[in-house]
Amino acid sequence: MAEAASVAAECLAGCRARGARSVLGQVVLPGEELLLPEQEDAEGPGGAGERPLSLNAGARSRVRVICGPGLRRCGDRLLVTKCGRLRHKEPGGGGGGVYWVDSQQKRYVPVKGDHVIGIVTAKSGDIFKVDVGGSEPASLSYLSFEGATKRNRPNVQVGDLIYGQFVVANKDMEPEMVCIDSCGRANGMGVIGQDGLLFKVTLGLIRKLLAPDCEIIQEVGKLYPLEIVFGMNGRIWVKAKTIQQTLILANILEACEHMTSDQRKQIFSRLAES
Amino acid sequence: MKETPLSNCERRFLLRAIEERKRLDGRQTYDYRNIRISFGTDYGCCIVELGKTRVLGQVSCELVAPKLNRATEGILFFNLELSQMAAPAFEPGRYLNLFLKIYLFKIHFQVWQIRVDLHLLNHDGNIIDAASIAAVVALCHFRRPDVSVQGDEVTLYTPEERDPVPLSIHHMPICVSFAFFQQGTYLLVDPNEREERVMDGLLVIAMNKHREICTIQSSGGIMLLKDQVLRCSKIAGVKVAEITELIQKALENDQKVRKEGGKFGFAESIANQRITAFKMEKATIDTSDVEEKAEEIIAEAEPPSEVVSKPVLWTPGTAQIGEGVENSWGDLEDSEKEDDDEGGSDEAILLDSIKMDTGIEVSDIGSQDSEEEEMIILEPDKNPKKIRTQTTSVKQEKAPNKKPVKRRKKKRAAN
Numbered sequence: 001m002a003e004a005a006s007v008a009a010e011c012l013a014g015c016r017a018r019g020a021r022s023v024l025g026q027v028v029l030p031g032e033e034l035l036l037p038e039q040e041d042a043e044g045p046g047g048a049g050e051r052p053l054s055l056n057a058g059a060r061s062r063v064r065v066i067c068g069p070g071l072r073r074c075g076d077r078l079l080v081t082k083c084g085r086l087r088h089k090e091p092g093g094g095g096g097g098v099y100w101v102d103s104q105q106k107r108y109v110p111v112k113g114d115h116v117i118g119i120v121t122a123k124s125g126d127i128f129k130v131d132v133g134g135s136e137p138a139s140l141s142y143l144s145f146e147g148a149t150k151r152n153r154p155n156v157q158v159g160d161l162i163y164g165q166f167v168v169a170n171k172d173m174e175p176e177m178v179c180i181d182s183c184g185r186a187n188g189m190g191v192i193g194q195d196g197l198l199f200k201v202t203l204g205l206i207r208k209l210l211a212p213d214c215e216i217i218q219e220v221g222k223l224y225p226l227e228i229v230f231g232m233n234g235r236i237w238v239k240a241k242t243i244q245q246t247l248i249l250a251n252i253l254e255a256c257e258h259m260t261s262d263q264r265k266q267i268f269s270r271l272a273e274s
Numbered sequence: 275m276k277e278t279p280l281s282n283c284e285r286r287f288l289l290r291a292i293e294e295r296k297r298l299d300g301r302q303t304y305d306y307r308n309i310r311i312s313f314g315t316d317y318g319c320c321i322v323e324l325g326k327t328r329v330l331g332q333v334s335c336e337l338v339a340p341k342l343n344r345a346t347e348g349i350l351f352f353n354l355e356l357s358q359m360a361a362p363a364f365e366p367g368r369y370l371n372l373f374l375k376i377y378l379f380k381i382h383f384q385v386w387q388i389r390v391d392l393h394l395l396n397h398d399g400n401i402i403d404a405a406s407i408a409a410v411v412a413l414c415h416f417r418r419p420d421v422s423v424q425g426d427e428v429t430l431y432t433p434e435e436r437d438p439v440p441l442s443i444h445h446m447p448i449c450v451s452f453a454f455f456q457q458g459t460y461l462l463v464d465p466n467e468r469e470e471r472v473m474d475g476l477l478v479i480a481m482n483k484h485r486e487i488c489t490i491q492s493s494g495g496i497m498l499l500k501d502q503v504l505r506c507s508k509i510a511g512v513k514v515a516e517i518t519e520l521i522q523k524a525l526e527n528d529q530k531v532r533k534e535g536g537k538f539g540f541a542e543s544i545a546n547q548r549i550t551a552f553k554m555e556k557a558t559i560d561t562s563d564v565e566e567k568a569e570e571i572i573a574e575a576e577p578p579s580e581v582v583s584k585p586v587l588w589t590p591g592t593a594q595i596g597e598g599v600e601n602s603w604g605d606l607e608d609s610e611k612e613d614d615d616e617g618g619s620d621e622a623i624l625l626d627s628i629k630m631d632t633g634i635e636v637s638d639i640g641s642q643d644s645e646e647e648e649m650i651i652l653e654p655d656k657n658p659k660k661i662r663t664q665t666t667s668v669k670q671e672k673a674p675n676k677k678p679v680k681r682r683k684k685k686r687a688a689n
Contacts, residue, residue, distance in 0.1 A: 119281045131279055159282035197287045237283075243291050247298065 017077055020086065020099060028086050028101060034078040036065055068100025105203050108133045108233035110169035117192070117231030118162045118177065130162055133200075133233040136174050140164060144178035146186035154191070161192040161237060163229055192229055196239030197246050203234050205257045216256050219268045220249065280471050288472045292460050298468065299325075304509055306464045309517065311411055311524040315539035317438065318416030322408040324464070326398035329405050331412035332391045335419075337430065340385040349387040354405055356394050386418065388441070399467035402478055406449035411521055415528070416441055445482040447489070448517050450510040452477040458496050463509065477503070479510040483518040 017033035028034070067073055070082035080086075084103030091097040108116075110132060118130035121137055129137040140162065145154040156162070168176040179189040209216060210230055220226070224245050229237040236253060240246045248271070256264060288298070295303060307325030314320065318333035338349070390412060392405050417438030420431045453465035453473040462469060470476075475494025481487050487507060492498065531538045585595040 119279050121279050133278065157282070159279065159285075161281050161283055192283070194283055195287065196283055198281055198284050243287070243294055243296055246287070247291065247296060247300070250298070251300065 020078060020088070023086050024088050025085060027083065028080045029083045030081050032080045033074065034071075034080065034086075034099075036076070036078065037063075066098040068098050070101025070103055071099055102204070106200070106234060108203060110134045110138065110166055110175040111232075112166050112169045114169070114232040115163065115165045115189070115230075116177070116233040117198070117229060117235040117237060118164065118233075120156055120158050120160045120162060123156070123158060128156060128162075130164075130177060132175065132177070132231075133235070134175060138166070138175040138177045140177050140179070144180055145190055146180050146184065156191055161198060163189050163192055163231065165189065192237055193227075193239065196227070196237050197250050198235060198237045199250050199254065200234050201236060201254055202257060203232070205253075206230055206232060206234060206236070209253070209256075215261070216253075216264065219264070220252065223268070223271055224249075280468075284468070285472050288468060289455065292455050292462065292469075297462065298466060301464075303461070304463045304513075306513060306517075309407065309520060311407075311521065312540060313415060313524075313528045313538065318412050320408060320411045320415055321395075321540065322404055322411060324400060324404040324407070325466075326396055327400060327404045328395035329401070329408040330393045330395055331405075331408035332393075333388060333412045333416040334391070335386050335388050335416070338385060338387045348385040351387065351389045352392070352409065353390070354392045354394065354401075356397075356401075388413070388416075388418075397467060399470050400451050400464050403449050403451050403464065406447070406480065407517065407521070410446045410448065411524070413441060414443055414446070414521070414525055445484065445486070446518055446521065447480045447482045448514045449478050449480045449489075450513050452479070452506050452509075454494070454496050454498070458498055458502065461502070461506070463513065477506055479507055481507070481510050481514045483515050485511045 017035050019037065020034040021037055023034060067078060068087075070080065070084060072079045072081050078099060080101060082101050082103040082105075084101040087100055087102050089098045110116075116132050118132040118138060118140075120128050120140075121131050122129040126142055128140040128142065130140050131137050142148060142153055142156070143150075144164075145156075148154050162177075162179065164177040164179040165181075166175055166177050179186060181187045181189075208214065210232075217228075220228075224240050226245070226249060227237075227239045228249075231237075236250075238246055238249045238253070240249055252267065252271075255267075259267070291297070297303075299307075301307070308323075310323040312321050312323075316332075319331070321328060321330050341349070390409050392408055394401055394405070417440055419433060420436040420439050422429045422431070451464060453462045453469055454460070454475045454477065455462070455473055457474060462473075465473060465476075473494070475492065475496030475498075477498065478489070478491045478493075479487060480489035490503075490507075528538060585593045587593045
């Protein structure tokens with residue numbers, strides 16, 4: 001906190017934008033402006049934030065930089081909108097790479113294409129209202145299930161868990177979700193089974209667990225047979241053979257966020273022994 | 275904002291877990307969560323954390339004219355703020371007045387009006403207990419300005435002139451909450467937020483360490499038996515004694531620190547952490563009986579069926595031994611397939627093989643995890659019978675054979 005505070009104070013006092021490269025891996029606060037690498041050369045140490053006029057402005061190489069979550073374009077600079085650590089990924093081929101801010105967040109904002117776990121809150125006519133943790137409940141049509149027709153309605157009750165993806169999710173409209181993919185197949189989506197436990201974690205942990213080759217999932221899978229569903233809205237559904245095992249799994253996944261990998265390995269080895 | 279609805283599967287799971295005497299965070303039925311008390315720099319300001327439930331208490335005082343019908347009593351006013359910071363479902367502006375205890379103050383022409391403001395910072399179940407602890411701690415911690423009475427003259431001293439004096443508190447009533455489930459069959463002490471959602475009713479007993487009951491309140495309309503209430507009061511007595519000891523220790527510590535001139539206040543109670551450092555209380559998970567359960571499962575499972583290893587003579591000159599004999603697995607159903615990740619794999623394997631008279635087989639292999647091999651035993655001067663077999667999943671049907679020509683389908687399930 002002390003480090004972040006001093007950084008913020010310096011920034012506000014000097015009103016000087018810092019270069020993005022120099023801040024990589026450090027904490028940034030909302031409202032800070034960051035300079036992209038090619039702009040840093042033009043600024044120089046004594047720059048007051050004004051770009052010097054140059055006749056050959058167009059000759060400067062234009063590198064395409066992608067703004068990830070937590071950043072927004074503001075003129076030619078990047079404006080930070082979330083507090084967290086600044087990250088950068090080198091480009092595969094061409095372009096200037098991706099910049100984004102790694103922040104901790106528990107509240108979910110619906111994004112198109114995200115797979116989420118929702119809770120059915122109401123059935124009205126042809127549409128189910130599903131709570132996904134956003135500002136509004138999403139709507140799910142009864143025809144958006146695999147094999148559903150007007151005569152053959154899916155068996156969905158109020159209070160059931162649904163795993164689906166968003167087809168419409170923007171700030172102006174109510175989000176809409178479906179339980180089939182573009183080919184018309186369920187592909188794992190639909191009503192989630194009756195037993196099991198649903199719990200909530202931060203969004204960052206979900207992304208970490210869903211990353212390819214996640215160690216945590218492999219280690220957990222070696223412990224007991226289990227079923228897991230991850231929703232990008234921070235909800236996880238777990239089912240194991242007994243209640244005790246399910247509770248252990250839920251507690252492990254919640255605690256994974258706060259453990260280093262060494263501590264995690266210790267806990268897993270202890271559980272594997274018993 | 276509407277609160278997140280409780281799904282059916284959560285409710286079912288919680289009730290089943292309670293029936294098996296298991297709680298979500300590994301506590302026992304009568305266990306309280308960790309209580310943490312921290313004081314602010316001012317007297318009378320404290321934060322109480324009961325697990326993740328947090329209540330901030332602040333005491334202030336003022337000299338006012340007494341009420342006409344109660345000229346000798348001071349006024350004690352409680353205010354509990356439930357803001358949306360605590361939980362999104364709370365609406366602003368609603369507050370509870372809790373009058374749990376009445377203190378008597380010294381007689382003056384003016385009386386002290388003590389006001390206790392409690393703010394709920396985070397709601398994770400059992401607000402009442404946390405709020406009562408916060409109120410008691412704040413009142414014990416508070417110092418009021420000193421007053422001297424000479425005849426008709428009342429002199430109020432500022433903190434610089436004379437040290438403020440503590441309030442005279444006779445006893446410390448603490449609330450203990452009991453949540454009941456399944457019509458009073460199961461009970462839990464200090465319910466979590468999720469346990470509160472599935473409970474049938476709540477019983478609150480306010481007691482002090484001298485085992486005097488100050489208040490009993492039952493909500494939810496459950497029918498309780500007399501011995502249940504007595505049992506709860508006994509448990510409450512034990513818990514209150516523990517909590518009172520904790521409070522006194524915390525108060526002593528704070529007093530010691532202030533006297534020695536050390537640093538005190540909320541800033542000191544928060545460890546120096548960076549934004550990126552995480553800390554969580556260790557949750558003790560009971561894994562002791564997992565081993566026994568695993569052994570039970572192994573002991574009760576049937577031993578694998580024996581493999582027939584004697585040779586089977588089909589025709590003169592043709593015999594078979596080992597795999598590929600009668601299918602000894604029987605019918606495997608879909609539900610036995612475990613480790614079903616939501617990555618999804620095709621479960622239904624439809625296989626339709628139609629054999630022509632000429633012996634040419636057309637088989638459609640559509641599954642990725644099973645191979646089928648046709649083994650044909652040709653007899654001289656005899657045509658293979660037309661057999662039509664259909665397999666779904668791993669189920670196999672055999673057509674009746676009239677001629678000694680037998681077809682064996684070797685099915686190897688590749689893992």
